[in-house]
Amino acid sequence: MIRKSIQPPSKEQCTANLTAVGDALYVVGGKWKLRIIIALSEGNKRFNEIQRTVTGISARVLSNELKQLEQNSFITRKVQTETPVIIEYELTEYSQTLEKVLNSLREWGMMHREKIKTGKLSGL
Amino acid sequence: MIRKSIQPPSKEQCTANLTAVGDALYVVGGKWKLRIIIALSEGNKRFNEIQRTVTGISARVLSNELKQLEQNSFITRKVQTETPVIIEYELTEYSQTLEKVLNSLREWGMMHREKIKTGKLSGL
DNA sequence: ATTAGTAGTATACTAAAGGTTAGTGGTATT
DNA sequence: AATACCACTAACCTTTAGTATACTACTAAT
Numbered sequence: 464m465i466r467k468s469i470q471p472p473s474k475e476q477c478t479a480n481l482t483a484v485g486d487a488l489y490v491v492g493g494k495w496k497l498r499i500i501i502a503l504s505e506g507n508k509r510f511n512e513i514q515r516t517v518t519g520i521s522a523r524v525l526s527n528e529l530k531q532l533e534q535n536s537f538i539t540r541k542v543q544t545e546t547p548v549i550i551e552y553e554l555t556e557y558s559q560t561l562e563k564v565l566n567s568l569r570e571w572g573m574m575h576r577e578k579i580k581t582g583k584l585s586g587l
Numbered sequence: 588m589i590r591k592s593i594q595p596p597s598k599e600q601c602t603a604n605l606t607a608v609g610d611a612l613y614v615v616g617g618k619w620k621l622r623i624i625i626a627l628s629e630g631n632k633r634f635n636e637i638q639r640t641v642t643g644i645s646a647r648v649l650s651n652e653l654k655q656l657e658q659n660s661f662i663t664r665k666v667q668t669e670t671p672v673i674i675e676y677e678l679t680e681y682s683q684t685l686e687k688v689l690n691s692l693r694e695w696g697m698m699h700r701e702k703i704k705t706g707k708l709s710g711l
Numbered sequence: 712a713t714t715a716g717t718a719g720t721a722t723a724c725t726a727a728a729g730g731t732t733a734g735t736g737g738t739a740t741t
Numbered sequence: 742a743a744t745a746c747c748a749c750t751a752a753c754c755t756t757t758a759g760t761a762t763a764c765t766a767c768t769a770a771t
Contacts, residue, residue: 477629481641483696484621484689490699492616494728497608505601510748517605521730526749536708547738550748557708564695565608567687572607574684575614584660584681618758634718645760650719671768674718 487564490535495520495528497565500537500558508551537561611688614659619644619652621689624661624682632675661685 491497495517502516514525529552532538537558543549578584615621619641626640638649653676656662661682667673702708 477626477640479697480625480629480693481622483693483700484625485696486700487692487696488618488621491695492618494612494616497612498605501604501608502601505604511746516601522749523731523751524729527728547747560695560698563691564688567691568611569604569607571684571688572609572611573603576607576610635716646719647721647761648759651758671717 491561491564493528495524496532496537497561497568499525499528499532500554500561501565503538503552503554504558508553510550510552513552615685615688617652619648620656621685621692623649623652623656624678624685625689627662627676627678628682632677634674634676637676 491500498517499513499520502513505516507513507516510522510525510529513529514520514522517525520528529538529540533540536555538552538554541551541553543551615624622641623637623644626637629640631637631640634646634649634653637653638644638646641649644652653662653664657664660679662676662678665675665677667675
């Protein structure tokens with residue numbers, strides 16, 4: 464439906480789109496990664512702070528996800544060596560490239576919730 | 588909680604964003620759903636056709652995903668009763684609401700792949 | 712008659728993701 | 742001195758996701 468009528472897309476174009484979305488999902492897909500990024504963007508930087516914000520996530524999973532986000536250059540782990548040691552996670556510049564993805568998902572999620580609440584979807 | 592500078596987002600706003608993205612991921616998250624929607628949008632309508640386009644998906648998983656997509660009003664299953672029976676999956680109007688999500692993910696995926704290919708990410 | 716395609720389902724299995732509980736070594740608070 | 746917060750990690754277990762193979766009942770082509 465994105466393409467529909469005028470010009471049928473080439474097989475290559477189709478594969479390219481499939482690959483691109485596949486790539487994106489591979490890196491930021493999953494239950495938690497984008498939510499953690501949102502929590503960070505809202506000012507939560509410390510481990511327990513993030514865990515409290517992203518409700519439902521366990522310490523184990525959060526720890527894993529943070530490591531992966533760091534590997535993918537979305538966040539950096541900063542250690543303040545003064546006592547007491549404070550560890551803060553910060554979003555990188557690269558994480559900002561996700562803005563459109565985040566916004567579109569957020570908007571769609573809100574719209575969808577509204578559709579379900581008002582029962583406008585059941586009739587389709 | 589030390590709040591940033593100009594306008595701190597309220598806790599409610601933060602939770603709302605988290606919930607919205609969570610909702611969206613709940614419905615269209617996962618390895619296959621968006622890819623199946625892309626395959627359909629590119630003109631592939633029949634079961635085996637979709638399976639060939641979305642490389643790597645097994646019949647069992649495709650069958651499950653199609654059922655879920657139907658439940659969520661993204662597709663409809665149309666049966667042509669003339670012999671031979673032809674079954675076609677078609678995108679609904681509601682699936683078009685995903686356009687921005689799809690586009691942003693596709694663009695981000697392409698950009699990300701390019702970044703990795705040119706090694707521009709390893710240095711961060 | 713044989714082979715291949717269509718649209719799946721059944722069974723059995725493996726792998727990945729995630730949850731639960733407990734615990735560590737440190738600082739800070741009461 | 743006891744309790745609690747911090748940032749985790751380890752061990753164990755359950756759930757979910759996905760794979761592989763085989764199979765059905767039908768039609769179409771060679």
